[in-house]
Amino acid sequence: xxxxxxxxRHLVMGMTxxxxxxxxxxxxxxxxxxYKQSAKKPLELMFVYNFKEQTENNSVPSRFSPECPxxxxxxxxxxxxxxxxxxxxxxxxxxxxxxxxxxxxxxYFGPGTRLxxx
Amino acid sequence: xxxxxxxxxxxxxxxxxxxxxRCNFSDSVNNLQWFHQNPWGQLINLFYIPSGTKQNGRxxxxxxxxxxxxxxxxxxxxxxxxxxxxCAVKETxxxxxxxxxxxxxxxxx
Numbered sequence: 485x486x487x488x489x490x491x492x493r494h495l496v497m498g499m500t501x502x503x504x505x506x507x508x509x510x511x512x513x514x515x516x517x518x519y520k521q522s523a524k525k526p527l528e529l530m531f532v533y534n535f536k537e538q539t540e541n542n543s544v545p546s547r548f549s550p551e552c553p554x555x556x557x558x559x560x561x562x563x564x565x566x567x568x569x570x571x572x573x574x575x576x577x578x579x580x581x582x583x584x585x586x587x588x589x590x591x592y593f594g595p596g597t598r599l600x601x602x
Numbered sequence: 603x604x605x606x607x608x609x610x611x612x613x614x615x616x617x618x619x620x621x622x623x624r625c626n627f628s629d630s631v632n633n634l635q636w637f638h639q640n641p642w643g644q645l646i647n648l649f650y651i652p653s654g655t656k657q658n659g660r661x662x663x664x665x666x667x668x669x670x671x672x673x674x675x676x677x678x679x680x681x682x683x684x685x686x687x688x689c690a691v692k693e694t695x696x697x698x699x700x701x702x703x704x705x706x707x708x709x710x711x
Contacts, residue, residue: 521643526688526701540698572643589633589692591699593645 487511488594490575496600497565505560505597507575516558517576517591518550527574533558534580565601572596604629604693608702615679615709623674623705625689633692633699634665636674640685648674648687679709 488509497503509516518530532540533552547569549561558575576591605628615621625634636648649656649663651672656663660679665672676683686704693700 526703527690529698532698542698574643574645576645588650590635590647590650591690592647593637596643596645598643 487592488575488577490573490594490597492597493595494598494600496602497562498602499565499567501565502561502563504562505573505575505599507558507560507594509556509558509575509577509592509594511577511579511592513577513579513592514555515578515580515589516552516555517578518558518560519574519576519593521572521574521596523571530560562599565599567601570599570601572598604631604691604696604700606689606691606700606702608687608689608705610705611703612706613708615707617679617681617709617711619679619709620675620677621679621707623676623687623689623707625672625674625691625702627670627672627689627691629670630694631667631670631691632694633690634672635690635699636663636672637688637690638683638685639688639704645688676707679707681709681711683707684709 516533519527530544531550551559574596575594578589578591607626609624634652637645651663651665653667660677662675688704690699690701
């Protein structure tokens with residue numbers, strides 16, 4: 485199993501649909517992240533979870549709702565999205581340097597979900 | 603927040619050529635990563651290098667933290683090196699990675 489997996493890889497949805505993106509990390513990390521990458525733009529941080537607790541919400545609209553049931557799983561629930569929300573959504577995980585024996589907080593990324601909102 | 607500038611924004615090379623990509627940042631950092639994003643969107647870790655020099659095959663990276671820049675060297679480039687190269691940093695006083703806008707590299711056969 486690769487380090488960070490995401491499903492689905494591609495998603496097309498209408499503006500009235502409700503869907504969820506799933507991320508799973510197999511690296512034993514304690515922090516997980518959602519990023520959004522729009523066309524021709526750098527990655528934008530959306531949410532950060534540390535030990536299942538949300539520690540950052542980067543002014544993300546409420547139509548994006550994250551959920552972190554445990555340190556290995558992260559979801560992004562989507563509802564009433566807009567066409568401008570079409571983007572590549574990337575999940576990442578890392579180990580907090582202050583916990584355990586890790587001396588780096590390298591972030592590892594999943595393959596992403598390419599979302600199209602019609 | 604911290605500013606991250608990458609240069610050049612676009613680079614076109616012939617296979618076999620060498621190149622240097624640059625990342626400048628505006629504040630002290632305790633995390634700096636270089637990534638390669640392939641055409642399918644996957645971000646591949648290249649280096650974790652908040653300071654010093656590292657090498658991995660044809661790639662090497664150097665970060666001079668006191669002067670707030672990092673360099674990524676690609677030698678004997680191959681067509682599979684094409685894609686976008688991102689630098690990302692975390693400032694010493696912060697908790698999030700901030701990404702640069704990337705360098706789009708195209709290696710022609």
